[in-house]
Amino acid sequence: MRSAPAEAFIWFLFSVPCLFCAHPTSAQEKAVLPQTLNVLEFGADPAGKQDSATPIEAAISAACAKSKAVSPRTIHIPPGSYSISHTINISCDDLSIEGSGKGVTTLFPTSSGDVFFVKNNEKSPRLYSVNFRDFQIYRTDDPKSGAGIHYLNVVGGNIDHISVAGQYIGIEIESSLSLYFNDVNPGGNNKSEGSRLWWVHRSGPDGDNPSENFVVNTNSRAQQRGTYTYGILIQDTDGFNMANYHVGFTKGPALEVKSQYPGDVAVGLTFSNGGFDEAQYCIHSTRAPGDTGNRGAWSFNGVLCELSDLDGFYNDDPRLTNVIAIGSAFFLNGRHGLNLSAGSGFKLGQSIFSANNRENHGGDHVMLSGTVTDVNLDGSSFVRSDGRNPVDYDVVLADRADQISVQDVKHAGATKGDIDSHGSGQYIALSAVYSGRSTTLGADRLALAGTTPPIGGRRLEAGTCAAGIAVVASAQPSMAAIASPAGTDAGDGFQIRAFVSAPGAVTVKVCAISSATPVTTRYNVRVLE
Template sequence: MIRLCSACSRLILLTALFFSTSPVARAADASAASGLNVLAFGADPTGRIDSTSAIKQAIESACSRNSVETPGIISVPSGSYKISGVITINCSNITITGAGKGNTTFFPTHAGDVFFAENLGPGPHLYSINFRDFQIYRTDNPPSGSGIHYRKVAGGTIDHVAVVGEFSGIEIESSISLFFSDIDPGGDNTTPLSRLWWVHRAGPNEENPSENFIVNSNSRALHRGSYTYGLLLQDTDGFNMANYHLGFTKGPALEIKAQYPTDIVVGLTFSNGGFDEAQYCIHSTRAPGDTGAREAWNFNGVLCELSDLDGFHNDDPRLINVTAVGSAFFLNGRHGVNLSAGSGFKLGQSIFNANNRENRGGSHVVLSGTVTDVNLDGCSFVRNNGRNPVDYDVILADQADQISVQTSKHAGAAKGDIDNRTGGRHIALSALYSERAENAGTGKSLAGTTLPIGGSHLAPGSCASGAVAIPGARTDMTAIASPAAGDAGDGFQIRAFVSEPGMVIVKVCALTEAIPATVRYNVRVLE
């Protein structure tokens, strides 16, 4: 009760002072819970007079008196505010708050950042730098600069903010533990190499950005000629984006490439969102001399569609452990997924539909180069009815190895379901259902049909098996099995392998407790 009465008395006193002193004097005493009002420092909400100096004075006043217990709150009422220079924040515990995205607008007229929070002190970070309830709207295209730029900041939020037309919408530089919600970087910027989001280190020996979270973000340009990147991710040790939309960009929606040779990109999580209408949905590449780690990326359940080239493209051999289970790759211009390097890609239960949209000789999935350990089990490859057909559902080439394409559904690509031309020897291929009479391969094929397999109860992990003699089959050849008619049912994995010269074993293994239907299996052995 004492604190409440004290606050009431102080509010009455401040109200009296507001009407009896100059603007600067009023602002110096205005530290009530509602914060420092920029109007008291001379900001002009009509946009006719430059408000840069007034907002800087409000921040300086807050920095001179704030603390963890009494953070500095800068209040920006409804209106349009002209900004002609960078507004810097060099102290901790600062919040810039407007009256809403559609009510408070900053109009920058200079090249460079609009808001720039940077630690200049002896410690490693600034702490708790927050922005909420306003929009930044630029009408020209600057050669550089960001709408909101964090450098060496730990802990901060951006809530209910839109950034339109900046070279970089939001820039996260050697900053950690930031949380952004309901933020929309976008608009129209045709400057080369511009980006909606940029995450990177402040220098080759600086801290990795880490554990930053973005939720509810619609990051899109106004038209496809705008912005080179949606999200340019150059270094991070933990980056999370949920309920998002990235795209409508001239370059990749998500571009992952190093700025410095030791940059790392570790611990990515993208959930409940999508990439679309970009050069690539996800593009990961390596420059000569790069040594930093690339691992633990999670794209489960994402939608990737309408890219000009590939949905997911990787040529970086350092990349390991990528999970994109249950994702969808639709209407991409060339390939749905194109991997030529890396290891440990889990893409099972995904859907591939109507890729090769631009008639570029594309296929749903291309695995080539040195890529290893790719799982495509349980995927559905859909016929491109009424569109440019894909050449193959899956192409295996070069030294691609440890590939599994089992219990998948094929609806008939133009040239075949699977084109296996790889030199790898650890290939497991079988189809749960195919509209084609055979799986396609580039080498010599040998064939046979098993006796009926199934009809008995199977515990999880147990298998029903059958054998078929196929003269000429060798243990270094790849065997493919598909039902001659019908299928085993849901929840089964079908494997085929040459057990000894001239003999192929087909196994129907239960993923859960079930009884597989009794089915004969057509077997092809590819040389």
């Protein structure tokens, strides 16, 4: 809590003009200065003792009443901790909500429902260009509804440097398009069933498809395993792109693709240079009753999927076609690295598939069954785990799995053999390539790994980080890295980030969303070679 002198000093900083700065002309003042409104002038309380939702709405209403001659109109939320008692609605174009930094401006919701709901008004079927940047939303009470930021029927928006912790839904994209998210990190903990970090869907059976939305540089991860149900839930889209990401630590799938309404489509999914980890499934695609929409044109480039409870990549939807995942790793997953029972046109060559049979599922590295057809695994590697729970086969072909190509692969030494075919389909005979080196995890460097020294144990102020470096031979700054606790989790209110900071070195940062002390622990890192 700030003292009165501190509050006065902050007011001084924001209210006294700079004596040494060039000042705008009167014409410029009329055009520019009225476009930025400070929520403190409308009664917002940065100490959090009084509700600030209504004052922020008042600032938004005042901004929306102004001319759009200079766009966007901006609402500024200064440093502080603001109590939010109800949803803040936005229904005008060309508006920006800006804080002073993720660790500096914090909104604390005290009720269920969205924190920000951006939606079209009765005058227009679409809203245009609503932006957010530089603040965080934080709660710990497991709400059963509501998103941190919810877009409905919106075209265009830049969302930068935002953290959302503990909401039922982190970010909701509903029938909206051309949204660009950079350094937006939904996370924290929410134990409510159905909670999700990202949700992409239509507004109804006749709603528009969410389209051409982009997410980069995101760490979307629950803080405690067994909290969020989904990392990303996609129910309808004809263009969703995510790059430089880390998604996982959820009790359900890290990425779930399942329709909500008949006719929902899921086309044009692109994921590159990132990782899914420590979830029920890394990627789970399934058919819902009555599905009729198209599925396909999915691309996974340089994706590291590891340590799922069941399968790395699972699909049972016969409509799914044209999936490319060349040069990716489905690594150390509990039952199967890859499990396909339907669909066609899977180009998965030069990838890594590994199951570690952690729960004694009787797993195999790759399971192809049902009606799946046209699967190419050429040039891939099947990697043995530590041997405590050995898998049965590298590849199992069952039922009517057909047109399967498994050539020029690196053999893993599964317990019962390389390939088991007991179905009615056809496959191109296995041609295993032995490189003369061990294929035990870690020895062949198919995935690069290391462990940091202990990180944590000292108090961090909001927005600051503790860091450690793991030595990972052959790691290069162009590679993607992820980190997970080797023991106890850091605790609530922290974001974990990993990146290759120099050749052979991976930096792991434990960053505080609000002031707290992270539990001291080491972090395991994985780097996709």
